[in-house]
Amino acid sequence: MALALLSGCGCAQDEVSASTREEAPEGQRRDELVTQTVTLIAAADTHVVATSPTTSFGSSPTMEVDRSPESEAYLRFLITPFEGRLTTARLRVYALDGSSDGPTAHDPRIEGRNWNELTTWNTRPTQANNILASAGAVTSGTWIELDISDLAISQNAYTDVHLRPDSTDGVTIASSEHPNAALRPQLVLTVESAEDHPPHRPAPLPVSGPPTLFNASADTYVSEAAPGSSAGGTAQKLWVDNGQKREAYLRFSVQGLTETVQRAVLRLNVSDEGTAGGPSVYAIQGAWSESSVTWNTRPQRVGGVLSYVPFLSPLGTVEYDVTDLVRGNGDVSFGLYGNSSTPVTFVSREASTSGLRPQLLVWTGASRGAPGDACLTRREIVSTTVYPLHDTYIDQYRPDSTFHREASLKVDTQPGFYSYLDFDMQLPAGQVVRRVLLQLYALEASDRAPRLLKSHPFDPTQTTWSHPPPYVNEVIADAWAVKKDEWVEYDVTAAVTTSGRHAFHLYPYSNDGLSFASVDAAREGILDAAPRLVIVTESAPFCSYRGTQPAGTTAWVKQSTSAATERSRHTAPAPDGGFAVLSAVEQTQDGPYWGEQTDVVALHRADGSVAWTREFPQTQVEFRRVAVTSLGNVLVAGEYAGAPDLGKGALPQGRGMFLMKLTPAGAVDWTRGYRSWSQGPDGPEDNLIPVYDLATDAHGSAVVTGGFWGYADFGAGPVYSGKPRPYDDEGPNSFVLKVQWDGAYQWARVLAGQALRGTEALSVAVDAQENVTVGGWAAPGTDFGAGAITDRGPFVARWSPSGAPLWSWLLPAPYGHYADVYDVGVLPDGGVAFSGSFDGRFTFAGTSYASLEPDDSYDGQRDAMLGRLSATGTEVALRQFQDDLGRSLSLGSLVVDASGNITTAQSGWGRLLGLGPVGLPEDVAPDRPTVASFAPSLATRWVRVLDPLQSRLLLAPVGDGVVVTGDLAAPFEVEGTWYTPRLRRSDLLHLKLRP
Numbered sequence: 001m002a003l004a005l006l007s008g009c010g011c012a013q014d015e016v017s018a019s020t021r022e023e024a025p026e027g028q029r030r031d032e033l034v035t036q037t038v039t040l041i042a043a044a045d046t047h048v049v050a051t052s053p054t055t056s057f058g059s060s061p062t063m064e065v066d067r068s069p070e071s072e073a074y075l076r077f078l079i080t081p082f083e084g085r086l087t088t089a090r091l092r093v094y095a096l097d098g099s100s101d102g103p104t105a106h107d108p109r110i111e112g113r114n115w116n117e118l119t120t121w122n123t124r125p126t127q128a129n130n131i132l133a134s135a136g137a138v139t140s141g142t143w144i145e146l147d148i149s150d151l152a153i154s155q156n157a158y159t160d161v162h163l164r165p166d167s168t169d170g171v172t173i174a175s176s177e178h179p180n181a182a183l184r185p186q187l188v189l190t191v192e193s194a195e196d197h198p199p200h201r202p203a204p205l206p207v208s209g210p211p212t213l214f215n216a217s218a219d220t221y222v223s224e225a226a227p228g229s230s231a232g233g234t235a236q237k238l239w240v241d242n243g244q245k246r247e248a249y250l251r252f253s254v255q256g257l258t259e260t261v262q263r264a265v266l267r268l269n270v271s272d273e274g275t276a277g278g279p280s281v282y283a284i285q286g287a288w289s290e291s292s293v294t295w296n297t298r299p300q301r302v303g304g305v306l307s308y309v310p311f312l313s314p315l316g317t318v319e320y321d322v323t324d325l326v327r328g329n330g331d332v333s334f335g336l337y338g339n340s341s342t343p344v345t346f347v348s349r350e351a352s353t354s355g356l357r358p359q360l361l362v363w364t365g366a367s368r369g370a371p372g373d374a375c376l377t378r379r380e381i382v383s384t385t386v387y388p389l390h391d392t393y394i395d396q397y398r399p400d401s402t403f404h405r406e407a408s409l410k411v412d413t414q415p416g417f418y419s420y421l422d423f424d425m426q427l428p429a430g431q432v433v434r435r436v437l438l439q440l441y442a443l444e445a446s447d448r449a450p451r452l453l454k455s456h457p458f459d460p461t462q463t464t465w466s467h468p469p470p471y472v473n474e475v476i477a478d479a480w481a482v483k484k485d486e487w488v489e490y491d492v493t494a495a496v497t498t499s500g501r502h503a504f505h506l507y508p509y510s511n512d513g514l515s516f517a518s519v520d521a522a523r524e525g526i527l528d529a530a531p532r533l534v535i536v537t538e539s540a541p542f543c544s545y546r547g548t549q550p551a552g553t554t555a556w557v558k559q560s561t562s563a564a565t566e567r568s569r570h571t572a573p574a575p576d577g578g579f580a581v582l583s584a585v586e587q588t589q590d591g592p593y594w595g596e597q598t599d600v601v602a603l604h605r606a607d608g609s610v611a612w613t614r615e616f617p618q619t620q621v622e623f624r625r626v627a628v629t630s631l632g633n634v635l636v637a638g639e640y641a642g643a644p645d646l647g648k649g650a651l652p653q654g655r656g657m658f659l660m661k662l663t664p665a666g667a668v669d670w671t672r673g674y675r676s677w678s679q680g681p682d683g684p685e686d687n688l689i690p691v692y693d694l695a696t697d698a699h700g701s702a703v704v705t706g707g708f709w710g711y712a713d714f715g716a717g718p719v720y721s722g723k724p725r726p727y728d729d730e731g732p733n734s735f736v737l738k739v740q741w742d743g744a745y746q747w748a749r750v751l752a753g754q755a756l757r758g759t760e761a762l763s764v765a766v767d768a769q770e771n772v773t774v775g776g777w778a779a780p781g782t783d784f785g786a787g788a789i790t791d792r793g794p795f796v797a798r799w800s801p802s803g804a805p806l807w808s809w810l811l812p813a814p815y816g817h818y819a820d821v822y823d824v825g826v827l828p829d830g831g832v833a834f835s836g837s838f839d840g841r842f843t844f845a846g847t848s849y850a851s852l853e854p855d856d857s858y859d860g861q862r863d864a865m866l867g868r869l870s871a872t873g874t875e876v877a878l879r880q881f882q883d884d885l886g887r888s889l890s891l892g893s894l895v896v897d898a899s900g901n902i903t904t905a906q907s908g909w910g911r912l913l914g915l916g917p918v919g920l921p922e923d924v925a926p927d928r929p930t931v932a933s934f935a936p937s938l939a940t941r942w943v944r945v946l947d948p949l950q951s952r953l954l955l956a957p958v959g960d961g962v963v964v965t966g967d968l969a970a971p972f973e974v975e976g977t978w979y980t981p982r983l984r985r986s987d988l989l990h991l992k993l994r995p
Contacts (some may be wrong), residue, residue, distance in 0.1 A: 066170020753779020
């Protein structure tokens, strides 16, 4: 703990604290939640008295707040700059004499700030009845502390507080002129931050049932001091330390699992020796036997640290998360390697007490069979997350203070800190409750997590050490040694059996205290790791499919096997039935916060296996879109800044867009960079070029759309966007660019609209005749080739292979109403399918359409639409998606296959797509990934609702179906088979659905 004191009137004293007890192993960097206490001394204060109406008391060493005679006090503080977010503000004044009912703090607002130390009763400021906090009974010679966190406090500004009496038994308080500087009024600010904090570790997967327990089939330890000894195989203790170089090994035989592993935990009991530098768990490689293995013949550790917990107390318990290694049936071995010269011992499998022997706990998905009926009837495991109404802690040494606004919940025995959480939850009707789990995010490490007791609902503004909530003195859940920056989970299923208020008490079990992230840490944007109740239920049976099988059923499922955590970006079909995928490797928990993500291009074969992957770790580069040519070359478009080298030399210095061509084997063939700039007062200024979409034609050309401000040179000299530079919320105008197979410029067209939003060319497709079709939103003044338009609204436009305008279609959207085209696809007959949304009224192909609130300008509900144009741009058919209650969906990705069938992806509301109820109701399981197929006539063919994924669905039409790609970060079940992310963060999941 560091403490700095500054002297002088209006001074501040800063106290900064952060947990520094844990020394992380090599490569495991952690940033702290920093809590800073800023104490400000009053810059000015005074009081006024009704019986002395013309007297000022600004130089008095004391202040009176009383009703007899009437008197009130005013205080002013200068808020010096601080780093972080203000979470609490407490006014502290020292009572020289007490009262049965102390003063109340008021927010004076602007009108009450008209005072200074010469103010008298007659010239006192306006009284505002904005109560902040009230003191209650006050003892002489003690501090009065008032929580005034609701006061608007700004840095580099003055903040005022008024103290007004509640009793004729008033108080006398020390003023800023009191001779004892330590007794002068204080404003104590709690400032908290987690700047540059890495992404926190994911919460444990919400398992739906109890674990399967496996006992160790072998365990031993070896010592460098006795390199030929195998005595550890019969010992009742497993010794581990880095001083005498002792290592322990354990083997488990995992058998009988029928479902995918969702979580695996190695549970060990500490014997007589604990440590402050607990060992790390690794996978090990090499044959070994507990009866014969020695230091000289020991197995070798491989890979990175599986798990690590620093503080282990004697006779305690520790659980190591080893999910990354335990993937199914078979033998699995672990090695324990010391991080400290202090030895630690664990109970071995030879110990006499069987309940203390090593165990492996394995959770799997709930047993499922492939649905056999026409609507693929299934049950879903549904996880509902509930956050606290409020939480707080109490402090033994500050018995009358509240702490419900701070970013952490403290639990300790010395000094005494107890924490409380209060939830209001509803158990889902009609569902079987499998588990209720309380999850807390630990900000420090400890040798023992607190015990969990049931409490009663409480008012956090009244919860103090002197007035704690009542609790039931019965432990309802327990936890073990805790690692910093990890989730602690309590199973509270038996205690939470009804809907309503449920409160919990965290009771310390160790003098090695710790703290958890609070709900206010999330509300204030400090740490996104709020406490949560996770309710795991099993739904009633429901239809997950409507249509005519086998269309829309699963052909295969593939999960990425990369060791890195990936997030999907874009996907595109390949000519041989395969597909290409763009993804980004997510920054790791242990990586530096400034680390750049790595972009990945992968080409998959028709069976979903990976043909090749290529990683691009360059900084300031974002891959956005991918396309595969008829010869199997892969085209990539994205954005860049600086002058990165993607494999063929540095791109032009500045900011802009790049195009890249990879060979069918994944080698970089060529790259092209395109800059955008504005003319500034000091010369050219670089601008971003956002990439919207990418397509290719039969000759391997690239057609890309995007936006730009100012000027850009796409290959035929500078062109002007119609927008001089980025400004506030003004959107860019768009371009369409065609680049030949060898990277040579062919043609470009600027779509420059005259509106704040700017014209957006969001989607592009190329037909068999190599015509280029673009859809999006057009602003007035946009010229598609036949002159500037005067209306605004969604558009579809087509150009010939050489860039000559063929036709354009516009759906006028009057000012105050909204309509958009998001995606376009070309049908085999040259017609166009498009998806979009609208709010208002319009006529299409002679039929009138209206949204739910068509005349509610600006904020009316938008309805989804799916439309079709002919090969010459005439209106053919349109479908609007809305139910009788006015609820609507939002169509996502749209693709068209070789037969002209249209496939879309969206979130939830599958029953609006025309084939009847499908999927769980939205109030039970909202926003489930939904895939739908439509005939060229726009009639619905089939609808399929999937388990939740952690991204929007990406679609790629392949020869005999459609590949669906998403991010897998939680258990996912499809047709009776479970899939679980290997790193418990995010894998890519690809499903091929039959056409």
